[in-house]
Amino acid sequence: MNEFLQLLFEGLSLGASYALVALGFVVIYRSSQVINFAQGAMLLLGAYLISWLAVDVGVPFVLAVVAAMAALGAFGAGFHRLALRRVAGQPTFVPVMITIGAGIAVSAAVAAVFGGNQRLLGDPWGSSSFHLGGVTITWVKLWGIVITAVALGAYFAFDRWTRWGLAMRATAADEEATLSVGVPVRRVHALTWALAGGLATLGGLFLAGFPGAPQHGLGDAALRAFPAVVLGGLSSSVGAVAGGLLIGVVEVMTSGYAPASLGTNFYAVAPYIVMIAILMVRPYGLLGSAPAERL
Numbered sequence: 001m002n003e004f005l006q007l008l009f010e011g012l013s014l015g016a017s018y019a020l021v022a023l024g025f026v027v028i029y030r031s032s033q034v035i036n037f038a039q040g041a042m043l044l045l046g047a048y049l050i051s052w053l054a055v056d057v058g059v060p061f062v063l064a065v066v067a068a069m070a071a072l073g074a075f076g077a078g079f080h081r082l083a084l085r086r087v088a089g090q091p092t093f094v095p096v097m098i099t100i101g102a103g104i105a106v107s108a109a110v111a112a113v114f115g116g117n118q119r120l121l122g123d124p125w126g127s128s129s130f131h132l133g134g135v136t137i138t139w140v141k142l143w144g145i146v147i148t149a150v151a152l153g154a155y156f157a158f159d160r161w162t163r164w165g166l167a168m169r170a171t172a173a174d175e176e177a178t179l180s181v182g183v184p185v186r187r188v189h190a191l192t193w194a195l196a197g198g199l200a201t202l203g204g205l206f207l208a209g210f211p212g213a214p215q216h217g218l219g220d221a222a223l224r225a226f227p228a229v230v231l232g233g234l235s236s237s238v239g240a241v242a243g244g245l246l247i248g249v250v251e252v253m254t255s256g257y258a259p260a261s262l263g264t265n266f267y268a269v270a271p272y273i274v275m276i277a278i279l280m281v282r283p284y285g286l287l288g289s290a291p292a293e294r295l
Helices: 002-032 039-057 061-082 093-114 139-161 163-173 175-180 185-207 216-232 237-257 266-281
Strands: 129-132 135-138
Touching: 002 039, 002 135, 002 139, 002 163, 002 185, 002 216, 002 237, 039 061, 039 093, 039 185, 039 216, 061 185, 135 139, 139 163, 139 185, 139 237, 163 175, 163 185, 175 185, 185 216, 216 237, 216 266, 237 266
Parallel strands: none
Antiparallel strands: 129 135
């Protein structure tokens, strides 16, 4: 039982980080119908910025996190303004290819600037932990769950009760109608990219926490979180969170309980198997809905 509870805690912690990354995918897709394949590079850049500010520059850790989130938010908004806004109205594959190219360029720039070695994150909790019954609670994973819950609560409050949140939901529902009533849709798109940058930074922070560290393989975590987006439904924020938690628990539980005959890395494949199984029953995801068509 203790082993199950240990794995469940670690799965929820990993799933919380996946939920942040998945939500970043969804907020962009809802407003512009673009899947941002640069999200992994943004996650990587955010973690390295936190490390550089906290360790090399000596900025207090909390301020380093806030500054990195602001920088990635500005990067996301600037990338939309300088690149994606210029291809508005083009076929969907055009902005998708731009995001793929941007992701490769950012990852290469991070490697060139920071080198290929792991870096200290500069976080205050390190490898510290405590025991609750027979379960070892690592502080970085506990803080990951708590801060993710706060960040998600703040996002949903912003989305539900602010004018810009209303504009984001209206743009997701019908961009042309929203534009016709005077909503600045381009600013809404830029805002969603800024939010995605901030969410990617938080996701990178906790995915790079102990026992990991900022390293170049961190950007692949966005691809591991992608099944969460598909499971929840590409246009559902709540679905992204639910899918992220589910994928995190599945990945960790599989790593703990999968028989050796399935191979040592079966846990990396298990989320995609779950995704395929669920999509066979719910083609638009757990909380997604089929598009309405007027006949």
